[in-house]
Amino acid sequence: MSNPLVLHAPFPGWCLPLAQVPDEVFAQGLAGDGLAIDPTDGRLVAPCDGEILPMRDARHAVTLRTTIGVDVLIHVGIDTVALAGEGFELRVAPGARVRAGEELLRFDLDLVARRAPSLVSPIVLPAGGA
Numbered sequence: 001m002s003n004p005l006v007l008h009a010p011f012p013g014w015c016l017p018l019a020q021v022p023d024e025v026f027a028q029g030l031a032g033d034g035l036a037i038d039p040t041d042g043r044l045v046a047p048c049d050g051e052i053l054p055m056r057d058a059r060h061a062v063t064l065r066t067t068i069g070v071d072v073l074i075h076v077g078i079d080t081v082a083l084a085g086e087g088f089e090l091r092v093a094p095g096a097r098v099r100a101g102e103e104l105l106r107f108d109l110d111l112v113a114r115r116a117p118s119l120v121s122p123i124v125l126p127a128g129g130a
Contacts, residue, residue: 003068007047008100010074010123013039018122023078026122032073034124042109044074046098047123054094059085062092062104063126073126076107078118087111 009015014037021027021036046064053063053071060080064072076088087108092098113119 005048005066005068005070007072007123009037010044010047010104011037011039011121012041013037013121016120018124021078021120021122022118023122026075026078026124030127031075031122032124032126034073034122036120036122038118038120039076039109042107042112043103044076044105044107046100046102046104047072047074048100050098052092052094052096052098052104057085059088059090059105060107062090064098064104071126073122073124074104075122075124076105076119077112077116077121080112080116083112083115087115 016036018034019027025031048066050064050066053065055063061075089106091103
């Protein structure tokens with residue numbers, strides 16, 4: 001029997017199915033299967049133990065490879081790539097090994113709420129991942 005993947009919420013907030021995410025790629029499951037959280041706090045923590053994977057110039061999202069080899073993408077907000085990192089502070093470097101609950105990213109909740117189409121944050125197991 002294989003080890004189950006157990007993920008804890010990476011931030012507090014309201015949970016919703018991916019189909020309700022206001023972004024076609026996520027809502028249609030094209031980025032992978034998962035769910036979303038509308039966060040109420042600007043602090044993202046590791047949902048499980050794992051290793052931070054490199055994401056080119058991305059400060060609005062984190063990909064974590066779990067100890068069982070499954071990738072987990074946490075994307076803060078919708079269309080937040082357009083903010084070019086403004087309001088986001090990565091707290092870990094690619095290659096870092098992290099434990100569940102360890103802070104990965106801080107973001108200015110008010111700034112993102114004002115400047116992005118939505119704060120809803122998809123958490124997906126990327127299609128074609130490990």
